[in-house]
Amino acid sequence: MMTSYSWALVIPLFMYGSLESPNFPDPYPTDTRRNWTISVPDGFRITLFFRHFDLEPSYLCEYDFVKVEADGEALALFCGKEETDTEAVPAQRVITSPRNTLSIQFVSDFSNEERFSGFVAHYSAVDIDECSEPGDEDPLCDHFCHNFIGGYYCSCRYGYQLHTDNHTCRVDCSGVVFRERSGVLSSVNFPAPYPKSSDCWYRIELEAGFRVQMNFDPRFDVESHPDISCPYDHLKIQAGSREFGPFCGDRSPGIIRTDSNIVSIQFHSDDSGENLGWRLSYSATGSQCPVPEAAPNAVMVPIQSEYTFRDHVVFSCQPGFILVQVRLRSKVDGAVVMFGRHDNSTLFGYLLLLFFYLSACLRYLSVFFSLCLPYLFICLPECSLIYFIFCLLVSLPFCLFSCPLFLCPPACGLPSRPLPHQVKRIVGGRSSEPGFFPWQVLLSVEDLSRVPEDRWFGSGALLSQSWILTAAHVLRSQRRDATVIPVVPHHVKVFLGLHNLRDKQTSTGRSVDQIVLHPDFQPDNYNNDIALLRLSEAAEFNRLVRPVCLPPDRPSSLLPNSLGLVAGWGISNASSNSSPLTSDLLQYVKLPVVPQDECQASYASRSVRYNITDNMFCAGFFQGGRDTCLGDSGGAFVMQAGRRWAVFGLVSWAGPEDCGSQRVYGVYTRVEKYLDWIQSHVQAAPWW
Numbered sequence: 001m002m003t004s005y006s007w008a009l010v011i012p013l014f015m016y017g018s019l020e021s022p023n024f025p026d027p028y029p030t031d032t033r034r035n036w037t038i039s040v041p042d043g044f045r046i047t048l049f050f051r052h053f054d055l056e057p058s059y060l061c062e063y064d065f066v067k068v069e070a071d072g073e074a075l076a077l078f079c080g081k082e083e084t085d086t087e088a089v090p091a092q093r094v095i096t097s098p099r100n101t102l103s104i105q106f107v108s109d110f111s112n113e114e115r116f117s118g119f120v121a122h123y124s125a126v127d128i129d130e131c132s133e134p135g136d137e138d139p140l141c142d143h144f145c146h147n148f149i150g151g152y153y154c155s156c157r158y159g160y161q162l163h164t165d166n167h168t169c170r171v172d173c174s175g176v177v178f179r180e181r182s183g184v185l186s187s188v189n190f191p192a193p194y195p196k197s198s199d200c201w202y203r204i205e206l207e208a209g210f211r212v213q214m215n216f217d218p219r220f221d222v223e224s225h226p227d228i229s230c231p232y233d234h235l236k237i238q239a240g241s242r243e244f245g246p247f248c249g250d251r252s253p254g255i256i257r258t259d260s261n262i263v264s265i266q267f268h269s270d271d272s273g274e275n276l277g278w279r280l281s282y283s284a285t286g287s288q289c290p291v292p293e294a295a296p297n298a299v300m301v302p303i304q305s306e307y308t309f310r311d312h313v314v315f316s317c318q319p320g321f322i323l324v325q326v327r328l329r330s331k332v333d334g335a336v337v338m339f340g341r342h343d344n345s346t347l348f349g350y351l352l353l354l355f356f357y358l359s360a361c362l363r364y365l366s367v368f369f370s371l372c373l374p375y376l377f378i379c380l381p382e383c384s385l386i387y388f389i390f391c392l393l394v395s396l397p398f399c400l401f402s403c404p405l406f407l408c409p410p411a412c413g414l415p416s417r418p419l420p421h422q423v424k425r426i427v428g429g430r431s432s433e434p435g436f437f438p439w440q441v442l443l444s445v446e447d448l449s450r451v452p453e454d455r456w457f458g459s460g461a462l463l464s465q466s467w468i469l470t471a472a473h474v475l476r477s478q479r480r481d482a483t484v485i486p487v488v489p490h491h492v493k494v495f496l497g498l499h500n501l502r503d504k505q506t507s508t509g510r511s512v513d514q515i516v517l518h519p520d521f522q523p524d525n526y527n528n529d530i531a532l533l534r535l536s537e538a539a540e541f542n543r544l545v546r547p548v549c550l551p552p553d554r555p556s557s558l559l560p561n562s563l564g565l566v567a568g569w570g571i572s573n574a575s576s577n578s579s580p581l582t583s584d585l586l587q588y589v590k591l592p593v594v595p596q597d598e599c600q601a602s603y604a605s606r607s608v609r610y611n612i613t614d615n616m617f618c619a620g621f622f623q624g625g626r627d628t629c630l631g632d633s634g635g636a637f638v639m640q641a642g643r644r645w646a647v648f649g650l651v652s653w654a655g656p657e658d659c660g661s662q663r664v665y666g667v668y669t670r671v672e673k674y675l676d677w678i679q680s681h682v683q684a685a686p687w688w
């Protein structure tokens with residue numbers, strides 16, 4: 001009896017080799033079983049070729065056979081010497097393993113009908129071209145595949161990096177911060193497929209007080225799952241304490257309104273899938289602020305129905321009032337309050353000082369700029385004792401800094417040197433001294449609309465840093481018809497702080513950019529003879545340049561026989577008997593207000609052409625001797641109201657006789673009739 005034997009041989013990792021049946025080239029023994037297992041490195045597969053094959057033939061290779069297997073699966077079963085319907089021989093076939101191992105089994109049964117020589121086979125390792133073999137799902141490499149003997153590697157397009165999985169290409173898409181108030185952001189390559197294996201972080205950072213609103217493009221495609229919420233790729237948004245998302249699928253999130261100025265957007269993608277991504281545009285809206293309110297005597301511009309962050313609101317006090325405290329009432333982020341010039345009134349100086357003070361003080365400043373409206377302003381009359389006490393009570397450092405400046409402001413109607421009390425009656429005018437009438441200005445007017453050209457002088461009164469009050473006839477273009485047209489503004493020159501006509505260099509010259517004649521000025525009878533002009537550059541107040549006050553808005557102080565002063569360069573220095581001579585030095589006269597009926601009667605007695613209206617009043621002496629003359633046109637008739645001087649009249653016209661003739665009173669425009677009209681333009685005035 002023959003011993004049956006069998007063994008298995010594991011061939012080590014060689015790249016090629018051969019195997020043969022036992023005893024080859026002698027006939028193989030009966031009852032034998034032998035196994036070979038061939039392994040080659042990863043990245044290779046094995047080819048097997050039988051150079052010689054001669055086994056006992058049997059139906060379906062039941063007796064002796066060679067079986068080739070890989071991964072538990074039979075690749076071939078051979079027996080016999082020639083191919084038949086039921087038996088297979090290797091012949092010229094090359095068997096290729098699917099992977100890097102292959103098993104071969106040789107079996108012989110208990111008998112052999114003849115002598116069979118067995119087989120010889122050769123094997124070798126061959127490279128797998130992974131790149132050209134289609135995978136089951138996604139390609140092996142996201143972008144590019146490179147084959148080499150024994151393996152392959154992937155690479156990525158420019159701008160991408162190979163993920164640590166060595167297959168997908170990711171992008172570095174984090175750390176982008178958007179600080180503009182509007183912008184667009186999207187997944188990388190949108191609307192082409194977004195990169196895989198990437199985590200993108202985008203951040204929108206706006207100033208506190210803004211709110212970000214996002215609007216997603218309707219085209220939206222992020223890999224999703226029908227049952228599980230966004231397991232693969234997703235978009236998440238964090239805005240303040242609120243979270244939006246995760247978003248995936250093909251439905252755009254549409255519009256997302258956040259209440260935050262800082263928004264983080266996270267977009268995650270896994271290592272597979274081809275989806276188009278998303279795009280959004282964002283914009284910023286300001287937080288809505290409480291509606292600010294202005295305190296009594298304060299003016300606020302602009303007036304809006306609602307205010308949002310970054311709106312600028314300017315508060316200023318009405319003319320004659322100064323800002324003494326800003327009271328902060330709300331700690332909401334929001335609008336910025338600006339102190340600034342509301343008009344060209346004298347108040348600018350005060351506001352500026354306060355602003356500087358606040359700027360200088362960090363404590364105030366930090367509160368000041370981070371707070372929302374409303375602020376409450378308290379406006380008090382300047383230089384008042386109340387203010388001084390209030391100021392001391394509110395804040396000592398504030399007071400020390402601001403009060404000395406506030407207490408002596410350049411205010412209206414305050415001559416820089418007191419006018420002497422004149423008890424004694426004098427004849428004619430009297431020379432002024434610099435600083436007596438700091439509001440008095442000389443107007444030099446040219447009218448080129450006529451041939452020959454006309455040129456004349458007039459006077460006016462400074463109301464604020466930019467506005468001058470005068471008579472309309474001074475600024476009217478001197479036409480023969482009844483049209484009322486002002487002269488061209490740049491044909492008017494203004495001299496501020498002028499004392500001596502021959503010494504104009506020492507005064508401050510200004511040009512004019514606007515002339516406003518009263519719309520109802522009647523050139524035939526000088527009714528409504530009043531006008532305003534605006535300096536093209538604001539005047540600086542000093543000892544010689546200061547504004548006059550407007551009269552109080554209360555029942556007339558123009559009582560008969562009350563005394564007022566008129567200054568001018570056209571005042572005669574001589575008695576009515578001499579020919580009038582204009583003076584180089586500013587002159588002034590003190591004149592009583594004439595009862596209205598006497599005024600009307602005196603003119604009615606001369607001619608019916610003269611019409612003294614309610615908008616006029618007379619001043620002067622019955623016996624004449626002192627009066628204002630042509631060169632004084634537009635000059636102020638001022639009266640003292642308390643400590644201050646206010647402009648009650650404007651030199652308008654007089655009868656045909658010489659200046660200072662008997663019962664020829666000067667006629668003045670009654671300024672108190674025009675307070676509303678003046679304030680509609682100047683917004684400077686009542687100081688009480």
Ligand SMILES: [Ca+2]
Pocket residue numbers: 030056063064108109110111112113
């Ligand atoms: Ca056999």
Ligand SMILES: [Ca+2]
Pocket residue numbers: 043127128129130147148149150151152
């Ligand atoms: Ca390869």
Ligand SMILES: [Ca+2]
Pocket residue numbers: 223232233269270271272273274
């Ligand atoms: Ca994916």
